[in-house]
Amino acid sequence: MNARIFASVLIGCLLVSCDKDDDTNNTSYTNVIGFWKGKVGTGTAAPNTDVAFLFRSDGTFRVYNNSSDTTNAGKVDDIYGVAGTIINMNYFEFGSPYNKNMEGNINSSYTRIDGTWGAGAATTGGGTFYLAR
Numbered sequence: 001m002n003a004r005i006f007a008s009v010l011i012g013c014l015l016v017s018c019d020k021d022d023d024t025n026n027t028s029y030t031n032v033i034g035f036w037k038g039k040v041g042t043g044t045a046a047p048n049t050d051v052a053f054l055f056r057s058d059g060t061f062r063v064y065n066n067s068s069d070t071t072n073a074g075k076v077d078d079i080y081g082v083a084g085t086i087i088n089m090n091y092f093e094f095g096s097p098y099n100k101n102m103e104g105n106i107n108s109s110y111t112r113i114d115g116t117w118g119a120g121a122a123t124t125g126g127g128t129f130y131l132a133r
Helices: 002-017 027-031
Strands: 034-040 049-055 060-065 074-083 086-092 099-106 112-119 127-132
Touching: 034 112, 049 127, 060 086, 099 127
Parallel strands: none
Antiparallel strands: 034 049, 034 127, 049 060, 060 074, 074 086, 086 099, 099 112, 112 127
């Protein structure tokens, strides 16, 4: 009888302690997927140049430069990363050998990203940006 009770308690503990964590399913990553519009600013100027991003589920994005009109805008595709509420996008500037590195904070409702950008590996020094759904 004691062996049955012990076995039942042991099995119950194992079932409760099992965690179905799937580290490949990052909810913050999936919550940014979609089309975002915003503005980019240079230096200390407020963001004033139109920009749009399309974040895809495979970790790639398309940026539409200097326009929210996706038909006529310059387009560049690259990859992005999300860690918690921080998103990082790095891509080569349109027609330029220089890359732009953008890092932003995603708000808790996943409807706005505010951040800074820089050249090369820097995420600051170039200006600020914001994106909204």
